[in-house]
Amino acid sequence: MAHYRAKSTLEQWRIFQAVIDCGGYAHAADKLNKSQSSLNHAVAKLQQVLGVQLLEVKGRKAVLTAVGEVMLRRSRQLTQTAQELEQLAHNLEQGWEPEVKLALEMVFDRSTLIPALRKFQDFSRGSRLSIEDTVLTGTLEHIREKSADVVITHHLPKGYIGEPIDDYVMDLVCHPDHPLAQLEQPIAQDELSQHLQIVIRDTAEHPQEDEGWLKAEQRWTVSHFDEALRLVRSGLGFCWLPPYIAEREMKKGAIRKLQLEGSSCRKGSLYMVLPKGEQTGPCARQLADLIMGKEIEAQKAAAS
Template structure:
């Protein structure tokens, strides 16, 4: 039988040194001495006879071989975590707590009937319902800290079920200068006006979605704060139609007709980050969300046709 030369702890230390930017930072995060981390990585390199890191100044950098090995090691440590989580799931009849991460744009009116149906069958399981935004929603999947995730995309390497679609529209106060201009607006006109944006909940946000070219931007954490500012005549913002349609009808906000971009459609997806270790409560909640989905499931015989009701 093959006996590994290396240990999971050595690979975990290597990952920490890279992720936190050096030995000192990793030592602080792992609550270990810097010398023990140096020794662990040096031993790992010696056992493999491969240089994984090279130190330049005070920072450690991956070698070309190190990049390959690190990438593969992440699969290894993740597999072990999932294996242990699976054991926990097998050993417990019902999860004491289920974490559901939901992108802020997903209409809560679609979610509440699901939770109402879940409650009588929940067997006392607690629900942690957490709001996420953009990259923060992806983090809930890739970092595995949520049992179920509803968001606007599916990260690479994961599977998801489409459960609904929402539309975003650009709005401002009816007396805002943008609302006084002839429609459709040239997108370049927006550059010179304050844009309100919703804060990405990720610890490492990536500005890769949406129109973010305005020279002046204010960031808020909730749609309601953005709406309050808009109603004061401050800025413009892309917001979900279900959040602003009543205010538009009341004349408190105005839709902006923008050339080539008046509306944006987003598909909502349900993702189970760790399907192999999902407990019975998580599976039940997943089934209920799919039962209440706002999109028809594709026809299994002809995916191009909507399923018959």
């Protein structure tokens, strides 16, 4: 296969884009701090080596030809890729990680993360993000074994510190026709042991069965809240579910919230932990800052 040599340069494509974006050669020259003649020459050379006309002059304005429109669109992909490649080299030279792992306790409403993740995407070019749902001791394992870079947990293991990030709530719910919903509210705790409970599987290698809401005589285990909601909605058992999962169905009347003696809901705090401590990489630190709302530091780092 013959070795291919590019006829055009990235600089020529950037100049071509600037002429269009700035509405002409004069403004593009100001923006790029180059002479107008050098821009004219670059675009003329680009058209010559490609053998196609990209621009035509109408009145005093240079406008795109039909071919130019196609080439402009594709050239933006090219210059963006080049920029990302250079950013990746800079990131890796600075010690940026090729991948960041984020472990999220399943009770955490991750929709609140979207603005932070959107900003993270803007400056983390080349660094992949892996997001894992974790439950109970599975979350703690990631902290103790340092197998994730950033962890949001409902519980801090001994010897670790975390920043409070949010609170969580778990409501006790069942189908409106379920026997528990027919009882006078609030119901006694020992009533629950007479019925099937839907629980979420602990994601740990060696789960601690005495943790949290796993105490139940009869139980079915599922791997995610969505599956638990499906079973509850169909009338099979009761479950502790966070409002971000259950609220819409409660408003529709598809499931009902139960009142329990001495406890209308389960509550707790969520913390963000960097399990690797001082060994946490700069990319993971920037993600943590964004999650905590420290946007200024992240933007400065992205610009540097």
